[in-house]
Amino acid sequence: MSNIRGITGLSDLKNEVQILLSLGLKALNQMINLELLVDLDQDNTFAYQAIAALRSEYLKLEQQKTIITVVGTMKAGKSTAINAIVGREILPNRNAPMTAIPTLIKHYKGRQQPHLILTDIAREPIVQLIQDLQVAFADPCHQHKLDQLRSDQDLFMTVEKIQQDIQVIDEVVGEVEILEFMILINDLIRISPVLDLEFPFDLYQDIERLPIIEVEFIHFADSDEFHGQLILIDTPGPNEAGQPHLRAMLQQQLQHASSVIVVMDYTQLKSEADAQVREDLKEFVNTMDHRIYALVNKFDNCDRNGMKQDELKTFVEGLTQGLIAKQYVYPISAKLAYLANQAKQSYLLHGTLPDAENVAWVEDFYVEAGLRRVAHRTTEHILDGIEDLWQQSKFKAPLDGVIKASHQQSLLVILDSAIDKLISYVHTFNQMRVKKFSELCKGIYGQGAAMNTDHIGVMTDRIFNKLQIDMSSLEKSAQLLKQSIADLASA
Ligand SMILES: Nc1nc2c(ncn2[C@@H]2O[C@H](COP(=O)(O)OP(=O)(O)OP(=O)(O)O)[C@@H](O)[C@H]2O)c(=O)[nH]1
Ligand SMILES: [Mg+2]
Incomplete structure (x- = not known):
């Protein structure tokens, strides 16, 4: 040759x-x-x-598939971090446990409107579960449980939709529509045990059966570097209780990965749940085939007394017994990165931000950018705010270091x-x-x-x-x- x-x-x-x-x-x-x-x-x-x-x-x-599996304890900020990588709000993130089944997010060059695709085998168990729930809701013995569910403000809408016979379609288009759909799926999984029904998690272990969202990742829109496919997998996070089905799912999803991102919560580094995730990683991840990165999220909580960047990197290397090398540890704030991205996109598209009354993230942006007073919200201050939040999020380093390096690694x-x-x-x-x-x-x-x-x-x-x-x-x-x-x- x-x-x-x-x-x-x-x-x-x-x-x-x-x-x-x-x-x-x-x-x-x-x-x-x-x-x-x-x-x-x-x-x-x-x-x-x-x-x-x-x-x-x-x-x-x-086809060069780069699969990056994102793992971490419940509420560590995995979905927010993925939204920040993608540059849009496509995954639900809220205070209650959110991600219930793994979801694939694929960079699709030129696709501005995200599409969520569900194959028939992925759709069928969901349709079946809705039918079973309808039967259970109609049973007078369950009236008390139904009232309880309806009084939960997070779940109320989903209960309504189930009772009105919601249709599960195989392709959902648009940011808002996908978000609603993801919330529906997650809620279904949370509602079913209340009515003694079980979600068939084992049917969602195969990567081919998982919901997939195709969308252009904003930060890579102009890049010619990404030949082939770049896919992130959002996974449900175990809590202190461990949940055996989540461990099985994690193991499955790690098998497909070229790289693994462990999202850790800066404020919960010493928690038992975090220790369990690290144990699982040691068991399932082969460091010859995978590269492992840590995003230590919620670093916006670091105050004068908190661990600073360098100390934190050394600490995480020690905590993982060298599984994650110091240079692969990134302190970040996914929330600030996400807010900066959202504001920037809105500004580029509309030359302004949406009304804070109607869109949830806008008020958060103003608060974090120090623009609580309406009189301060001039174009110049908003643009400065976007830049400031992006810098404070420290998100550029993992975007360059993790995503690009993972592509090469794959x-x-x-x-x-x-x-x-x-x-x-x-x-x-x-x-x-x-x-x-x-x-x-x-x-x-x-x-x-x-x-x-x-x-x-x-x-x-x-x-x-x-x-x-x-x-x-x-x-x-x-x-x-x-x-x-x-x-x-x-x-
Ligand atoms: N302060 C702060 N809060 C954050 C940050 N990132 C996420 N959060 C908040 O943490 C909570 C959980 O975020 P998610 O992204 O849903 O976490 P997750 O790991 O996907 O959670 P599950 O899917 O339920 O396991 C939400 O209320 C977020 O707003 C961050 O960088 N800083
Ligand atoms: Mg999540």
Whole structure:
């Protein structure tokens, strides 16, 4: 292969690996077409398997999925942090426990209006649960429980909707509509145990069944860096009680991740629930395959007596027993980042902020930006406020450090897996060609005949010269590329 020593960047490496995969595929096809494999049935089956596996690796490189799973204790601020990364309010976040099933959020270039997509298998258990709840609500024995639910101001609207026979559609479009839908799902899961019904959490462990929101991540709108797919997974956070189904979900979601973000609450670092999340991470996360980052959220609560940035980073490294290295710890305020993003977007689109009476975040923005008095809310002060909150949120560092680095990390993992498969198949075929050829000779000269290895060599070459691709040099080139990938990974 040309230029292997000259490879410095990841995209060069990706090109080289794709070229080798294509050459491997071409060689395998030639083996089949020229009937070069001795035991045609058995060896061709193996060759077809190899072709399918190498094609799938090629496709994975083309699609390059970067999956970042966001974990942390209940109320640590996972959903607010994801909203801040996306730059919009698409996930519900409030004081009561909110995220109940994992949700995928995918960067979709050019998609301004977010779309939430629910496959039929994801929709069906929800439809069933609504029907079961309707039956339970209609039962006079449950009147007392129903009254109790209706008196909860968070749940009241959802109870109404269930009674009015709400339809669950497979595609929800728009920020407000998605938010309403997510709140509905989360409320359904909270309401059902009150009526002795169970939400089938086990049906939502497979990543294909989870709701997915497709939207352009504002901070990456102008970036050409993101080839392939960038997906965040919001997960429900366990509390002190542990909830075994949440642990099972966490384990599932971590399996898909290229990187893991642990959101910790600055004010609750020593809590038991936080310690449990760290234990789970140690158990489920393989640091060779994942990179783990900590966002220490609610850092806006840091006062004169609180731990400062550097001290905090060292503390978290110690707390996680080195699982999260100091340089991967980011003190942030997701709330301030989210408010700055919301205000900026609104300003860019409408040249003003919405009326604080109608939109919940606006008053919070004015308070945090020191603009409590209406007379102070001039364009200049608002723009200064946006900039100030963004700076105070310290969110730029993880956006650059975590999201971009995760994207690179995922490419390295895919490259490494592709090259391993290529080496393994090519190596097997190289062994096969020697073994099978000696078997061929035994067939020609008889079992006991002494074999002239030079003769075999000449014949082997004659047959395999038909192959335009030299499998041995392919194996060597792949080994060299594997080394380049390892060098980049440890850089
Ligand atoms: N002070 C402060 N509050 C925050 C910050 N980020 C989030 N919060 C608040 O913390 C609460 C929980 O936030 P969520 O984003 O819903 O937390 P979560 O981890 O997704 O919670 P669950 O989904 O229920 O596990 C909300 O009331 C947020 O407004 C922050 O940076 N600073
Ligand atoms: Mg949440």
